[in-house]
Amino acid sequence: MNLFREHPSRYFGYLTFTSLILLVLAYFIYHKPVTTASLVTILDSIWSITIAVSITSIAGGLGRKCLQVTSLNPLIRLSVQAGFGFGLIGIGVLIIGSLGGFTKLTAWLFLFAGLLVFHRQISGWWREWSGLSAFLRDLDGTSKAVGLLITAILCFSLFTTLSPPLKFDALVYHLSLPQEYIESGRMFFLADNIFWGMPQTGEMLFTWAMLLHSDISAMLLGWIWGFLCIIGLLGYMHDKFEARAAFIGLAALLSGYSISSGLSWGYVDWLAMYYGFCFLVAIGEFYQQRNRFWLVSSAAFAGYALGTKYTSGILVISGFLLTILWINADENIGRRLRRSLVWIFTAFLFYSPWMIKNLVATGNPFYPFFIPSGAMDAFRLGHYHGVPVESIWYALTLLPVRATVIGAEASPGYGASIGPLLLGFSLSAGLGWRKMEAERQLTISSALWVVLPGLAAWIIASRFSDFLLQSRLYFVIFPAWTVLAAAGFFNLEQDIFYGVKLGWVAGVITVFVLGLNVFELGKITVQQGSIQTDLGLQSREQYLDHNLGWYHQAMVGVKNLPTGKKVVMLWEPRSYYCSPSCSPDEILDRWLHMRHSKPGNSEITNDVILQTWREQGYSHLLFNKFGADFVQSEENDGYQPQDWSSLNRLVGALSVEQNFGSAYYLYSLSP
Template identity: 30%
Template sequence: RRALWPDTTWTRLLAISCGLLLALALVNALAPPFAYDAVNYHLVGPQRYLAEGLIGAHPDNFFLGFPQGLEILYGVTMGLAGRDTTAALLHLVFGLLGLLAAGGIARRYAGEAAGWLAAALILSAYSVWVLLGWPYVDLGLLAYGAAALVAAVRWRESGTTNTLALMGLLGGLALGVKYTAGGLLLALAVYILSRAPRLAVRNGLILGAAAALAFAPWAIKGLLLYHNPVYPFAFGGLNWDAARANTFSTTGTGLLGSGREWQLAALPVAATIFGVEQGQGFGFTAGPWLLTAPLLLPVVWRRLDNRARTLAADCIRLGLPLLAFWMLLAAISDTGTQTRLMLAGLPAAAVAGALAISSLPRRPLDVAFIVRALLTLTLLLSIFEAARHTALVRSPAYLLGLLSRDDYLVYNLGGYGAAMRRLDDLPAGARVRLMWEARTYFCPAAVTCAGDMLFDHWARALRDGRTPEAALADWRAAGDDYLLLSNVGLQFWRDDPRFADENALFLEAVETWLTPVWSADGYTLYAWP
């Protein structure tokens, strides 16, 4: 009983909070997927691979050329179960593994309360909790980051080559989820260098070879199908050129030169204060504790016992290089500012924060009690917000049979969901070119949809020297039967300085050369006469 149920009121509170948050996430994971990136590319790859019976090249969606360490697993579960809801469940499992690894290492070195606290700190971040119910891939980074921390600690204790190779394998697996996991590999390299500088070359070769072995399937896939082992970066590749690379690149849009340079010096604090889920910049609600609690370590350093202090040092050795990597990305790119790209570092932050909070003094002022009270309030608010989100997206109604799958999706996808449903009325075999709309996952099976992945279908056609009339004629000759315009998308991107001149010509062109079929819910379908 003692192993299964916490011994103190504080740890019971933490355990119950974690349980409630995970239960609410499970409710959302069991419902059909609708989150943007999921229906833009995370599920599109598995959907196409299953339909075609092979993993092939798909030049219309460049995201499918990225490493797909989790997407392939999603395809396996979707194929076995015949349901796309298995993908979010698998993503939740990766998140749970990350929580267990982070909580387990904290408990091993600092006791039960620290273990539960590490898990609670991660779950108190609203954006982490939301990801538990979505079929994204970011929790793969969380899981591999937590496992890499455990492996690093084990290597520090044992010094065995096998454990060092395991660190490399975990880093390579993380790189097979997202390219930004290169920061984790950098952190692991710095860690082994700082721990054993005299063996730097030998250890580095072992770490690098293991990482390369784990990443090799994705490099081979990229090379064979997309003509670039790290597609689409550095070497171009299938349906990729300098113009598209320039469109995709966000270099020069980071914190440097934006008037927010000061945020680089305090990036975790800035991300905590200014980060909002789906907002600009950080795009991530981390909560008040996850990124800031580690800053308490200097205050309590002398209060840590030897084991806890050693683990805290491990977290620092891994965390600081990851922070430096994040700072570099944030300095040069708005996309690189996103906290979500750095989830591999959150387990180290959570463990460090748990160690710090667990060692706060009780005298002369009971700081520990005050912080626990504030943490309790934070967890209660987190549970409330999670329950509110779950009710708003109507996942319970779907699971109880009060909403059909189609009605649930139209409710959450809005006009896009309704537009995809209307495409069911098109003749079988029809080809639809989407304009200023990238999502193709819910395109009817009998219809082929080409997403506007970089919102450059129109501008790219005109920049190749064609007139609007010629561009439309070429699309028709290539097999397109219809254009589906996102009116909101065009309005949002129309004044994009990169394509403003071309975009200004679109409406006049389609009104002149095409025939509207229907217009509703923010979408207009055009046909060639």
């Protein structure tokens, strides 16, 4: 049988289809819309996303295995399960690193093992995402507008996340610590960086991602933590109030530039917020169900939060107060006290790996704080604690208002822009309390038990140290604050003032404020050149030059020194782009410490300082003149005029090998 004669049109169709493919291929041989550099960059970004999503999938599957809950809606459930999984993985990576297992082979083996062992749970966890569609149906105009603006924030922050890291603390320790571990193949005590003593759940997860691929994969984990927190909050507030209030609550949180922009920084602030949300869910479920499972889960999330950032230990305070004063308050005090002690023990059990790490390395479980230990002697400890902010207590009680109004990103004091809507809406959370449904009262009460102790801790801590005034140190309470903002909007929405619906006006204000933040975030994303870098239109080095200026040039200069050369840095704490050749001045106290650390407070001479550096193996000095000038202008860091004159004599006696725009000087320490 001749098939061509029987079905000529079919074969003619095959021929024309083949011709189409050949023509398309031929066309793009001569018309190349994507250069090789762009294609490589885009493929690298896709691979980075794949790595981060794979780690997240394992966290979701592991969490689903441990937290088999059905009482939560899908968005809350998937968020809480992944959060629990991330905490366990962080502890696991710490153990592996302590045993010398920071190798690419180990990282890949555990990735494949995790995907294989938990494949059923991972599949079930991903199926939960289908529940998102139910939350996006039948939205009103305000909710749609807010949803689009939040999507824009997520997209702009993702563009920046896919570009090389720029932010200060990421270059000081969030990414530089994992880099040091990877270079050595193990977890070890870093005397050169006191931030080693901080809890490192986030940094352990960054280490795994960087072993698998790159720093971009690590920063994508930070973006994913924020996304999971946002998704979980959406589901939680939708359950407790309704869709419109849920979107307004998210808008209140993301209207703060530092919060929305922080998705892309490679920090652990969003991980702390994520655990703050998980804790809020668990403690609410325990109150309703009186189930020990949720009691243990809430303690675990508090322990994970403390294992992410010391100041997130606020949740431990909240948990203690909740379990002894609020939950089962009709029981006798002895029983409540026992339950609280068990809760605290459980929280510290999940936090304990970080205490053990510090105790073994330095003898201080809370290194680098409280007692001299490790590289933190009494002199450095006193310098790092800073100075009290104010002595006027009534002014400190206005801290939430002041943090909202005058707090600005990268500015002295609060150091973060948190937006006006969190505080503005949350003030109305208690309206109509007596007529409020019991479940809504429970939601607001549980959020207040987190926010109020958190604000009290913030106020008290900032009284004793200017360092502890920073808003982002307390981001762990912001998810609960977000719930209060949603409750406040929900209450306002019910009121009519002279025929005007306050909910409608509040919605317009929210869209306006959030829209301005989206504009600012988008503008800065474009100015930084993140999109151009992601598309391969400019190189990584060009991006870093554009955004980091002379600092990046100085780092290139250090990296280009002959092999074996070591550089000691003054007034420059960021070591990520020059590791392992450089030793950072991580808390800007190296010069002061070198001159005054001798017993009896006698000054150490320049000759002794130079000899000490040479004996420690340093061949060069990198001097950040702008940093030194800034510290000198502050006039409150314990420096005396003779300290600065001694510095001028020291650098004047050294030969300049490289001058980076008169901002950085690279000196030879050769005699």
